[in-house]
Amino acid sequence: MAKKKRKRFLWPADDAELSLLALPAFLWYVLFAYLPMFGIVIAFKNFKIKGNFITSIISSEWAGFANFRFLFSSADAGLAVRNTLGYNAIFIILGTALPVGFALMISQLHSSRAKKVFQTAMFMPYFLSWVVISAVVWAFLSYDHGLFNTLAESLGFSRSNWYMKKEYWPFILVFLNVWKNLGYGMVVYLAAIAGVDQAFYEAAVIDGATPWQQTWKITLPSIKTVIVLMFILSMGRVFYSDFGLFYQVPRDSNSLFTVTNTIDVMVYKSLKSATVGMASASALFQSVAGCVTILSANFLVRKVDPESAMI
Amino acid sequence: MQSKFNRISKVTNAAFFLFFTITSLICLAPLVFVASISLSSERSIQDLGYSMIPRVFSVEAYVFLSQQSAIILRALMVSAGVTVFGTLLGAILTTSIGYAISRPGYKLRGFLTWVVFIPMVFNGGLVSTYYINSNLLGLRDSFLALVLPLAVSSFNVVVAKTFFKSTIPESLIESAKLDGAGQIAIYARIALPLSLPVIAAISLFLSFSYWNDWFQSMLYIDDAKKLSLQALLTQIMANVDYLAKNAATMGISSSQLARSMPKEGARMAIAALIVIPIACAYPFFQKYFISGLTVGAVKG
Known part of the structure; x- marks a missing residue:
């Protein structure tokens, strides 16, 4: 309160009112974004709950880097990092190539109504939660009633327990991720394609260029910046994984552990199993690695297109 | 948006149309599937499994x-x-x-x-x-x-x-x-x-x-x-x-x-x-x- 009064004397009325406007959201940021940043200190503590969070932090002993030594000596952590980076590499490549290709194709369709209908249909999965998708996947893969097993049986094959066959799951997870995010990517690239100057195409047609040549020589080079940007931005998130995809969809099946254990899954599981030291160390590792990659990605964006950089 | 200057042939257009029809169906299939299972009778699910079209329709x-x-x-x-x-x-x-x-x-x-x-x-x-x-x-x-x-x-x-x-x-x-x-x-x-x-x-x-x-x-x-x-x-x-x-x-x-x-x-x-x-x-x-x-x- 006192602070606000002082503002009124020293500041123009405009600034005081703007500060008042910003205050609620500022408080939100303090509570829900900045407090947790200071809370990461528990990664260096032997954290035990005693009273509220602050008294617990104070009363817990310092552990130095013990939590991190414990984390990096465990086999699970290596697996989680490898899975997270591996899946993201595939997601980034397919998540760039397919939406670009699809957007190029759909923009060529003669009927603009068809374009709209297809785009709307393909945007649909983006709006479904992983819980719902997990239910849908279950309807395909469940042992007793799943569509795949029913079909397999009617074709003379035996039923299989899909939730225990880890050799299929990398493909299932990649498919689902691409399927869910395809519509989103297409929206971005279609907007870029719509922004290309039509005069280029007029000139190209006069010179006798085929649609194929126009796509390679005009459209793609024109949207190159957007592609590079989206690519780099997703590079910035290589240490993060979609928790719902890797935890909900495989139904936390133990047989699939080696192909579904990503950093986010590991953090959640160790949090729930109350191995707080390990959980907080891996969460901090993820935040720091994530920060470094996002900032490097941003640095690269600045090189490509300064206008689009975050800072 | 590509107007008349950059048109693909009718055949390619038809091929693309077919391609996107299939892709769109794959994207919409889950909705149909969920709706269909929720409208199937429990008996038919127990006997025949989940199916894309309700075998025995029921709002139970x-x-x-x-x-x-x-x-x-x-x-x-x-x-x-x-x-x-x-x-x-x-x-x-x-x-x-x-x-x-x-x-x-x-x-x-x-x-x-x-x-x-x-x-x-x-x-x-x-x-x-x-x-x-x-x-x-x-x-x-x-x-x-x-x-x-x-x-x-x-x-x-x-x-x-x-x-x-x-x-x-x-x-x-x-x-x-x-x-x-x-x-x-x-x-x-x-x-x-x-x-x-x-x-x-x-x-x-x-x-x-x-x-x-x-x-x-x-x-x-x-x-x-x-x-x-x-x-x-x-x-x-x-x-x-x-x-x-x-x-x-x-x-x-x-x-x-x-x-x-x-x-x-x-x-x-x-x-x-x-x-x-x-x-x-x-x-x-x-x-x-x-x-x-x-x-x-x-x-x-």
Whole structure:
């Protein structure tokens, strides 16, 4: 309160009112974004709950880097990092190539109504939660009633327990991720394609260029910046994984552990199993690695297109 | 958009048309599948498995859900309430700080821009967030745990700021000031009414993230009475008898329920309850959604 009064004397009325406007959201940021940043200190503590969070932090002993030594000596952590980076590499490549290709194709369709209908249909999965998708996947893969097993049986094959066959799951997870995010990517690239100057195409047609040549020589080079940007931005998130995809969809099946254990899954599981030291160390590792990659990605964006950089 | 200058041949067009028809069907298939299972009789599912078209049509799953209104209706109310309240709160918080940092002469602009920016690149991580929210802020088993943590996202703030900065003419604000309006009045009476498209986009982002959220429930909610539809579906996916078990705590005989319950259908009927509002609403709101995404992609 006192602070606000002082503002009124020293500041123009405009600034005081703007500060008042910003205050609620500022408080939100303090509570829900900045407090947790200071809370990461528990990664260096032997954290035990005693009273509220602050008294617990104070009363817990310092552990130095013990939590991190414990984390990096465990086999699970290596697996989680490898899975997270591996899946993201595939997601980034397919998540760039397919939406670009699809957007190029759909923009060529003669009927603009068809374009709209297809785009709307393909945007649909983006709006479904992983819980719902997990239910849908279950309807395909469940042992007793799943569509795949029913079909397999009617074709003379035996039923299989899909939730225990880890050799299929990398493909299932990649498919689902691409399927869910395809519509989103297409929206971005279609907007870029719509922004290309039509005069280029007029000139190209006069010179006798085929649609194929126009796509390679005009459209793609024109949207190159957007592609590079989206690519780099997703590079910035290589240490993060979609928790719902890797935890909900495989139904936390133990047989699939080696192909579904990503950093986010590991953090959640160790949090729930109350191995707080390990959980907080891996969460901090993820935040720091994530920060470094996002900032490097941003640095690269600045090189490509300064206008689009975050800072 | 490619007009007459860049036309593909009729054959290619037909091939593309076929290709996208198939892709679209793959994208829509889950909706059909969920709807069809929820409309199949329990017997036919037990005997013949799930199928894309109901073998024996039945609304028993929905009849069952309506009988369980103590649980289902409650979850529906939680989901709807959290979505409405959260969207409202989020839209107000986002646009108010967005407007403040869009004003060029504002003294704290630089500072607040950093406040908004830093969480985009660094965060406290799940563990610390979890303890702060559940322990220090006391949000465990509170509806606020479902609302508050998702209310503001820096991406939305940047979208709002960019829009305010690029579409509200400075001269309009200046003339309002000459007429004696303060910044709060300008925000409420000029900036907001002129920014309906971006408010629509942000509200849509927010309402989808609230309606689709299950993670906050998984972290903070143990009380069965505070589960949202998504959280309820999570529970039922893990344990099909969940409804029957919890019915007892709500005063219904559980053994009787467990026998009569169309288990498979009920799961998918809940999924359908979640999906139907989205499937009906998003084709109409898609345009605002897309405009929000493209505003966000261009930084001002």
